[in-house]
Amino acid sequence: MRQRTALYDEHIKAGAKIVPFAGWDMPLNYGSQIREHRVVREDAGMFDVSHMTVIDITGERSLAYLQRLVAADVARLTSVGQAQYATLLNQAGGIIDDLIAYRNAEGFRLVTNAGTRDKVIAWLRANEEPGVQLVEQALAMISVQGPNAIDKFVAVTGASAVVELKPFSAYDKDAWKIGRTGYTGEDGVEVILPNEEAPGLWRKLLDADVHPAGLAARDTLRLEAGLNLYGQDMTEEFSPLVSNVAWTVHFDPEERDFIGRSALLAQKASGFDQKLTGLVLETKGVMRSDQKVVTQAGEGVVTSGIFSPTLGYSIGLARVPRGATGGCQVEIRSKLLPARIVKPPFVKHGRAVFESR
Amino acid sequence: MSDTPQELRYASTHEWARLEDGVVTVGISDHAQSALGDVVYVELPEIGQPVAAQEEAAVVESVKAASDIYAPVGGSIVATNSILEEAPEIVNEDPYGDGWFFKIEPDDTAELDGLLDAEAYTEACEAEEH
Numbered sequence: 001m002r003q004r005t006a007l008y009d010e011h012i013k014a015g016a017k018i019v020p021f022a023g024w025d026m027p028l029n030y031g032s033q034i035r036e037h038r039v040v041r042e043d044a045g046m047f048d049v050s051h052m053t054v055i056d057i058t059g060e061r062s063l064a065y066l067q068r069l070v071a072a073d074v075a076r077l078t079s080v081g082q083a084q085y086a087t088l089l090n091q092a093g094g095i096i097d098d099l100i101a102y103r104n105a106e107g108f109r110l111v112t113n114a115g116t117r118d119k120v121i122a123w124l125r126a127n128e129e130p131g132v133q134l135v136e137q138a139l140a141m142i143s144v145q146g147p148n149a150i151d152k153f154v155a156v157t158g159a160s161a162v163v164e165l166k167p168f169s170a171y172d173k174d175a176w177k178i179g180r181t182g183y184t185g186e187d188g189v190e191v192i193l194p195n196e197e198a199p200g201l202w203r204k205l206l207d208a209d210v211h212p213a214g215l216a217a218r219d220t221l222r223l224e225a226g227l228n229l230y231g232q233d234m235t236e237e238f239s240p241l242v243s244n245v246a247w248t249v250h251f252d253p254e255e256r257d258f259i260g261r262s263a264l265l266a267q268k269a270s271g272f273d274q275k276l277t278g279l280v281l282e283t284k285g286v287m288r289s290d291q292k293v294v295t296q297a298g299e300g301v302v303t304s305g306i307f308s309p310t311l312g313y314s315i316g317l318a319r320v321p322r323g324a325t326g327g328c329q330v331e332i333r334s335k336l337l338p339a340r341i342v343k344p345p346f347v348k349h350g351r352a353v354f355e356s357r
Numbered sequence: 358m359s360d361t362p363q364e365l366r367y368a369s370t371h372e373w374a375r376l377e378d379g380v381v382t383v384g385i386s387d388h389a390q391s392a393l394g395d396v397v398y399v400e401l402p403e404i405g406q407p408v409a410a411q412e413e414a415a416v417v418e419s420v421k422a423a424s425d426i427y428a429p430v431g432g433s434i435v436a437t438n439s440i441l442e443e444a445p446e447i448v449n450e451d452p453y454g455d456g457w458f459f460k461i462e463p464d465d466t467a468e469l470d471g472l473l474d475a476e477a478y479t480e481a482c483e484a485e486e487h
Binding site: 028034216220285286288307309333 | 394395397398400416418420421422423442449
């Protein structure tokens with residue numbers, strides 16, 4: 001039996017096509033994923049992301065514990081409400097998951113992926129120490145995204161403090177945690193709230209013409225924004241250094257011995273031969289994950305590929321030899337088609353942001 | 358609820374076939390376009406190309422995935438709907454009309470009898486969902 005979020009009935013009412021996703025029944029789209037994509041780029045859309053895992057870490061050792069577990073230094077979150085995108089690594093420096101860590105009054109809140117829930121909890125538990133308490137929370141989460149997201153959210157909730165909220169920070173309003181974060185490349189908020197309050201907020205946002213958007217639009221939006229998806233663009237086989245998220249690893253201070261640190265330092269010292277980068281297809285067709293990439297520096301593989309609704313052609317992320325640049329080819333149905341290596345993101349504020357083709 | 362016109366024949370791989378004046382027009386069903394989601398790219402066969410029944414003849418790509426379109430009957434391709442190359446969304450908007458893919462001059466029209474009627478196709482779709 002798959003789990004349902006507190007918003008399941010709302011999805012059905014909105015005409016959602018429901019699909020199984022990481023053990024949950026989730027909305028894939030509400031008719032047209034391209035329309036949902038455009039609404040988020042041009043106005044405001046909302047996603048049910050209640051399937052994501054929320055773990056609260058408290059106790060006097062919570063800071064030291066997370067400094068050991070997470071590749072980013074959470075001590076840099078000096079005030080309550082600050083948040084950090086980070087990775088959880090194994091001893092070999094491979095990525096177990098990506099997450100957002102929020103500093104709160106009692107310790108930290110981690111938001112991790114749904115598909116990795118069991119292994120993440122097992123890993124956190126296996127490394128648990130005295131003075132740390134881990135509690136998984138059963139909460140709902142609604143992500144409101146788009147250029148008009150903040151205005152509409154404030155209009156229906158009265159949460160006017162959101163306007164002043166900096167990106168990657170959050171504040172608590174009663175039982176809600178409201179963060180200025182997202183996975184679309186647009187401005188917006190992610191609200192973590194009690195299950196029983198979620199349908200009410202959803203309906204108010206609907207009344208304010210915030211359009212529901214499904215998992216399918218979420219994937220095209222995040223890829224246009226150049227954001228990795230765990231399980232495709234990041235896996236346990238690869239470190240953040242070769243996954244285009246080296247910026248999330250904090251090697252300073254030197255004495256912070258986080259799990260995976262020595263492996264990453266060894267990788268830095270010996271040099272690495274791969275990188276995760278962006279691809280633009282220069283002809284008709286659609287790149288998909290697992291397709292072969294042929295570059296002048298050797299072969300690579302597409303990790304995520306889509307048709308970009310904003311750009312009108314196919315874009316993707318690919319793991320290629322580190323020295324690969326410029327023109328390359330992607331093998332689509334036994335044909336080698338011309339593509340180009342670019343630096344993500346692909347789209348910002350509704351426009352192409354890499355050099356024009 | 359998907360639309361499944363009575364007068365058409367269907368393949369279990371979700372193509373429809375319409376015989377008119379000795380030529381079979383082929384497209385994908387309403388059920389198929391709905392399952393695929395927004396269609397963003399269509400690759401059509403060459404005119405004059407011979408095809409066997411159940412052979413891949415075209416490709417449809419939605420935002421979600423690529424799917425092969427199989428020839429429901431054997432014969433040769435006599436026309437393709439090149440409008441779809443510029444406006445693939447027509448497949449979603451009008452799957453049984455302007456969203457057709459190609460026309461086949463069949464070697465043997467009796468092959469159409471091996472396809473499903475609307476009722477059997479609807480049942481097959483329902484069975485697939487459960």
